Amino acid sequence: MKLTQQQLEAHLWGAANILRGKTAGQDYKNYILSLMFYKRLCDQWENEADEAIAEQERQQGRLFTDAEKAVFRARGAHRFNIPKGCRWGDVREASVNLGEVLTSAMWAVADANSELRGVFTVDWNQPAPDGSGRPLIPNEVVHALVQHFNTHDLSNASVPPDILGRAYEYLIKQFADDAGAKAGEFFTPPEVVDTLVRCLEPQPGDTLYDPTCGSGGMLVHAADYLRECGHHATAAQYFGQEMNWGNAAIGKINSVLHGLEAQIAAGASTITDPSFRDNLGKPRKFSLVLANFPFSDEFWWLKPELQTDDKKKKDRLKKEVFSKEGYKDPFGRFGRGTAFKAPPAGYGDYAFILHILASLTDAGRAGIVCPQGVLFRGQPEVEEETGEFDADGNPKIKRRKADDEHLIRKALLEARLIDAVISLPLNVFYGAGVPACLLLLNKQRPPERHDQVLLVYAARHYRELSNKNELRPQDVMRMLVHVQAYGDAARVPALVAQHSQRIREQISAREHDEVERLEAESADWAERLDKLGPQIADTLAKLAKLTVKSEQTKTKKALDMLQAQRDRAAAKIGERDEKIAEARRRAEDDRRDVDQVGAELVALYGDPDELLKQARVVGMAEIAENEYNLNIPRYVDTFEPEPRVGVKDALSGLYAAEAALADADQELSKLLKAVGYAE
Structure with a gap:
């Protein structure tokens, strides 16, 4: 069957x-x-x-x-x-x-x-x-x-393999929901992965790499995109590294079930022991990199087996791997002899970013999930007053060196490697409460974009769930249109039409899957309910014919048990029906919103002032003026104005508040009189 x-x-x-x-x-x-x-x-x-x-x-x-x-x-x-x-x-x-x-x-x-x-x-x-x-x-x-x-x-x-592969991904998602905060080690929300994959648009012949691949979801989604475009999954090659053996095993199984033939290395840190190297021992080059690395890893420079609770041991090891110039990277990705400073010991974000950059071919591109701190952490070189004065009474000045993260970000921007940044809503990742963003790198950018960076503020749009936030299909569409249009209003209508059709089909498919899943999960209850009806009817008929009291009591007890089972089964089916109705309402809302968002995007690109509230293509000169700080509110109008309230509505509210206050005073007086504290 x-x-x-x-x-x-x-x-x-x-x-x-x-x-x-x-x-x-x-x-x-x-x-x-x-x-x-x-x-x-x-x-x-x-x-x-x-x-x-x-x-x-x-x-x-x-x-x-x-x-x-x-x-x-x-x-x-x-x-x-x-x-x-x-x-x-x-x-x-x-x-x-x-x-x-x-x-x-x-x-x-x-x-x-x-x-x-x-x-x-x-x-x-x-x-x-x-x-x-x-x-x-x-x-x-x-x-x-x-x-x-x-x-x-x-x-x-x-x-069939495609059904088993999708069921396996569903199971991983269920385990992620069950695990809560710990799920971030092995699972990235599929909406985020889909956004990155569609920004990079994998092609046949690409080599795809995920340096912290968890359960392999990014590689699988890239293969799904190739299939969607009419290619075989193995038209590209897939590589991943995962430090956790258990998660790597899940990723290997995921790869086999989806027919990727991916190479997934396990058990070692991508930073201290990158598994994929060239003949010279340097990181191997790939055409596309997708990654969601551990945010702000404090001990990124330590091998996993050395990450103990012994502070003295960690301090000794730190002296061994860090010099005055920073981390002694044996793979030439950053530090001495490279274009990039070594990342600070306490934050590993740029260690992963620079590893990814070193793993790209000359025309390579990357889509990376990052904490937003990488956009603005670290100060430039500044002159500060010491609080002391020289002999002439002038304040003494000292020069404060620029922070390492500032220097790395500045070097990335000056090398024109950062193509776009997308800020995400809060709480869309398991266990990561810090604000996150998507960083798009491109080592061979189009000439017309060479001196620009696209900044997208996508933090306003999401669905609020009970324990986290979720990007809806229409929210993904917003981001994709902004990235693929890259400020060109003429491209927006065609992009909206392209994505609207695909996303409406996606919403309908998800609705169908959810309804079918709910019905499959409740199939036993439905079957039980169907059987209990005739059983109860037969028992009632039998009870009506009985005349012996003991037999009546026994049969009535059996009837009560059957009716209790029926009520429980009916309650379960009622819960299922409520969930199905909610799934259909949500899908209908999403389909309607897709049309509204599409119309809004087309109108948005005809109104520069409104567009400024969501996305902006910023020139390098302006970024330099802002000391290479990429904090998006510096460039995009993220201010949320208070809703306008009419004078009439304000007065009505005031009168209502005064009336409520008067009623409360009267009630308080009555209570005080009742206990003898007032006349």
Whole structure:
């Protein structure tokens, strides 16, 4: 039976519910994702064997015996090798020490396939921390998970790769919602990724690199964009590095499921140990870089294994890697002998930015998520009064050196590498409460843009959710039109038409997916409700015929239980219907807003004063006058005026407030009299 994407998502999230709370923290996501992938590999291995046997039988005009099938199955051609004794059936048949059996099977599969090294990082047989020798995840829980996954075939015969890939991304998103602040380590909101990918517009032949790739979402979205443009995902090459082994494993699985054939290196810091290097040991060059690095990493200069709580050890290591000129970078990305100062020890943002710049080809481009501090932190060189006076009574002056971050930003701007900056709404990232922006770098900018920088203020437009803010499709459209028009009003109508059509289709597709998902998640309740109706009717009919009191009491008790189950099921279906109605209302609002935003953008580019409130192309001379400070409010009118209130409305409000005050005075007097404090 073919599974829909929504049925698969409900099935996978059901597995997560079985394991939640039975591992340390958010580790359960790695267990579920790796188990799903292992089941997929095994099911597809069996499917490939079945298809090959069926083809041989067709060619030979006869049916194979079971013995012949077993021989052919073992030696047939497979995408991945699943060793004998390590297949899903072997795990399913185990009854004791299931965690040990499962772990051994997974690791054997990884050893048999070089492409899968590092994919299975969890130990299902890990002992509990109390020293009892019992496994952290009890045998019965592992058994329940195996039985849960056993209910559906995950091979191509039941689940096409594109559906499985989208379901996997959905699962990662659900884990991110569940993890809250910690999700920022492995997940970037897809709306932000989509904006960056569409700003860079990957093309066949590109090499794409994410130096802090987490679960690989940016690489996957870039591949999706290529498919959308009519190309195969492998028309480009994909590379990523991720320090966290567990997150890298998720990223590798994501890559395999989406058919990217990405190279993802794990376990080392991109700054201290970049994995992709050229023949000279320098960072390898890529045509496109997408990144969301850890914001303001205080110990960016330390290898992961040296990041301990020992302050003395850190201070000693700091002296070893920093000189008077700054960080001693062995890869020539910044510091002595380069065009850029070394970043300060306490803020790693420019370390990542300069690594990205060093990883770009001569015509390379980058889209980076950054804290807005990179736009303005650091002061230029200034002269200050010391508070002392010379012999003639004149104040003594001392020269204060420019801060390193100011000098790096100035060098980037003077080299004409910064193409555009987009400020984002607050709280759109998991666990990052600081204001963020998108930084677009281009090493070969068009001549007409050479001495300009586009600044976009996109912080006003978002959807407010209960625990974070979300960029809507129409908010993404605003940013894309500003970036792709780059101040050219003549291009805006065509861009609005292009994006409006695509985004309306995207909104409708998301609406359909959400409704289907809600219906799939509540399918068991709906089935239960359908069955309970006839059962209740039969019980009522039976009760009406009974004359013996004891039988009546027994039947009435059964009826009460059935009615309670019906009420609970009906409540669940009611909740589903409310959510479906809300999803449809939200989609309709978004579709309407797309049209309104499109009309607003066209009008905006005909009114320079209004355009100044959202975007502006700024010349380098003005940026130099502002001492290379890129804080967007310096250039774009971000002031939010108070809403105008008419005199009549103001007087009405005043009269209402005075009346309310008089009523409160009277009530207070009554209370005081009641307790004897007033006459």
